[in-house]
Amino acid sequence: MISVAEATRLVAATVRPLGTELLSLPLAAGRLLREDLRADRDFPPFNRVAMDGVALRYEALAAGQREFFIEATQFAGQPPVTAPNPTAAVEIMTGAVLPAELDTVIRYEDLTFRTDEVGQRYATVQALPPRPGHNVHARAADRRQGDLLLPVGTRLKPAEMAVAATVGAATVAVARRPRLAVVSTGDELVPISEQPAAHQIRRSNGLMLQAAAWQAGAEAEAFHFDDDPAALRQGLPALLAGYDAVVLSGGVSMGKADFLPEILQELGVEQLFHGVAQRPGKPFWFGARAGGAVVFALPGNPVSTFVNFYRYVQPWLRAVQQPNGAAAAGSGPVPAVLTAPVDFKPAMTHFLLVSLEPGPDGRLLATPERAGGSGDMASLLTSSAFLELPPETSYFPAGTVLPVWRFR
């Protein structure tokens, strides 16, 4: 039996970056970039007017001029007008290019207008701007042409999509989605649509794992095998060849019917560990097949399956989407404050279901869930995360700060 730290290390060592695919930008939402995206122009690309109003020379204001003849109008999307008259102004709209001769914009709220007898308009400045360049978003103020904006490995979230669109990345190179086969095993499991006999239950882990994999950006298909060695020997090879990872639930505890590790090794999956000093989820078996899938064989109790998925499988799914297989930023645990004391004697890592709530002082508070053990699926509904209690300590007073893995 190995430690959680060692299991984490062995899982991470199997990470190989997935292939790259070219996608039209809208289809790439949520994917991880496999290329650097740089500014093709300055940000902004021109002196951009930031308010509707009039553009003028600050110098004229500084010299005492307050009323300005409107010599032209400049809309967004038009080439800039010329503004040769040093005492005139240009009525101008947000997003327009500031004419080259002008340097300052006064917004409508700070102006009054009059029209003379021949229809000519004049604007009078009511509130002086603090400096030249007021209400102008200067060319290259934010980023310069050639600046690296979205490095390889960036996930394309809404803000990143906007930036990619701005630099003209109509097609982008991104990591393909990881492909997961989710396999439930166990003779006691019947399909969702069937009425179980008294000694049976419906299949639920497969759908739980599928939904969790979808949330992590993976493709996931569900399969089921009864506890039948022949069926497993026949069905598993296609999954091991066709998927990046196979996640099995059930079939790895110590019992007589648990022949799965043996069959996996027969099929060329090298065992990397079996048993992790943790509760729940101790019988976790992990292996990899040369040139093929990795196999996460998880104990079948719903809480064990769930915790192992978020603690090991999800970080793996994120890492394989990185170009270098590194752990993805933001996918690890965050610190939270325990609100009630916890006593856990065994020399194991304890994954403790908690509900999270922000405290009034901005601290993240973790309250242990009253759970009925690793079979208590309903306890997952009322909790939102699990704390990782290290094996060296057995008593954790209220107020202890501990890493928490969120699953909501």
Add this chain to the structure above:
Amino acid sequence: MISVAEATRLVAATVRPLGTELLSLPLAAGRLLREDLRADRDFPPFNRVAMDGVALRYEALAAGQREFFIEATQFAGQPPVTAPNPTAAVEIMTGAVLPAELDTVIRYEDLTFRTDEVGQRYATVQALPPRPGHNVHARAADRRQGDLLLPVGTRLKPAEMAVAATVGAATVAVARRPRLAVVSTGDELVPISEQPAAHQIRRSNGLMLQAAAWQAGAEAEAFHFDDDPAALRQGLPALLAGYDAVVLSGGVSMGKADFLPEILQELGVEQLFHGVAQRPGKPFWFGARAGGAVVFALPGNPVSTFVNFYRYVQPWLRAVQQPNGAAAAGSGPVPAVLTAPVDFKPAMTHFLLVSLEPGPDGRLLATPERAGGSGDMASLLTSSAFLELPPETSYFPAGTVLPVWRFR
């Protein structure tokens, strides 16, 4: 100009629950339930064996017996065996039904086995269990038949999918997805794949809003109109009739080219407000058409668009998926601690871009982003949330706890 609180109230007042659709459970992942799901059986439905090992009578152990004759084997998925012999045991697997006569399970790790000359196996208990019922997950220990497990309005996340599967909800009634039309306006905007002229920029807000809407569980299609009243008058009616909400970016500031509010009112969209005492995003226009779409017309600066989406549109999208249109749990802001002082004089709500980081004591720390104003799209890349600074105060010292809206 109205306050942020008043704008929030007026937006919430337009929420009407979306229609319901029946979906096969796997397709309903991420949706909000429109029916209560109750336990169709007890949780667990029988006295469920929680460890591989042997099942026996605690009474026999209490009477001093240590070695037990193995009279049968009981696998998961089989009807329970009968165990009439008061001094015998049943070898038993995780997930199996505990035979009616037995009450306690000793796991393999706490047993030794021997086989006699006629092949009969015996188990000797090495570590006594603390009480009857050890390693048995008792029937109804977690939930009782008829208990409400997933009330109307619950979002089907992975744990909820597992519970829905367990109770046999092969088809579920869920809210349909909100349908959003995302409309960019502005003559200065060219398609992503085109090379903009010096005074043009590429369309980016539309894709940003689409990606953000997808993340919020909505369907979103993107449209573009130039600043052409005729085109808007022709194109907008189909969007107002065919979508639940129309989100426009650009076209609502004070300038001469900003005729959008007028056209919207011509098309039967009643203005509910125009202008909110906030920065950025002040020119926000909001309206609703009787029996049709609501219209969020947002100022076109990327940061304004972005902040208004997460502050107003996303909560609306979540609320219409609720059966009663109530604000969805967990969709509001959380408290965070300002790490540097902020001075903001105008009597307006200030939405301040920040990066969030958990502090070592479990507090969520918000560090203001050095942003170039509402046009600085690149500042969205390095921030992950925005603080909401109330209008009554102008100086916020480091350490102030404020509500923060996350967008990552």
